[in-house]
Amino acid sequence: MSxxxxxxxxxxxTPDTRLLILGSLPGARSLADRQYYAHPTNQFWRLVGAVVDRPLASLDYADRLAALRNARVGLWDVIRTAERRTSSDGDIREAEAHxxxxxxxxxxxxxxxAFNGGKAAAIGRRQLPPLNGIAVVDLPSSSAAHTIGFDAKLTRWRALRVALDGTD
Structure with missing residues (x-):
């Protein structure tokens, strides 16, 4: 497979985004569906739902995005384009960063x-300018392929709540 x-x-x-979560590059299912974290085994929507205290995984995609907007959470990826044969971050080659x-x-x-996974952190941290007063956090990947277990991931992801404290 080439x-x-x-x-x-x-x-x-949105301009009032307080928390920006950055992944690496959408996988095959996400690209096909034109949706962030579309693969049903990816734990992203459950994890970020716990951060914003909403059952995001049970909502349709438009409502998930609206809930993130309302919570002042933004999404993007650190890679603009890359070559990849599979959905694995380990398979990413010739990455061009955002x-x-x-x-x-x-x-x-x-x-x-917050960087969702090691590949996002490795590429994204190199792209960031010096930041004043903005925390930078590396998270365990929401991918089911990252097998530390949901509860261990959740503990780390819940730490993102501090960025949203005081949201009016």
Whole structure:
């Protein structure tokens, strides 16, 4: 199977975003469905639902995005385009990164940037400009392939709540 060049989605942010969660690059199911974290075994919607205290996994996609907007949570990926044969982050080659600094500059209320998985952190941290007052957190991947277990992931993901405290 030869590698195919894939492109990520547009950022899902609003000017009042306080928490920005950055993945690596959408997998095959997400690309096919044109939805962030579309694979049913990916734990993202359960994990971020616990952060915002909403049952996001049970909502349709448009309502999930609306709930994130209301909670001031943004989504994007660190990779603009890359070659990949499978959905595995380990299979990503020839990655071209997004300009994270340009996006961050448009988010005056941003309090925290969280990287969903090691690949996102490794590429994304190199793209960030110096940040004043914005926390940067590396999270265990929401992918079911990252097998530390849901409860262990949830403990780390719940720490993102601090970025949303005081939301009015």
């Amino acid at each position: 590698a195919i060049r894939h492109a990520s989605f547009a950022p899902h942010v 300009d994270l600094g340009a996006l961050v500059a448009t988010l005056p209320d941003l309090r925290m940037i």
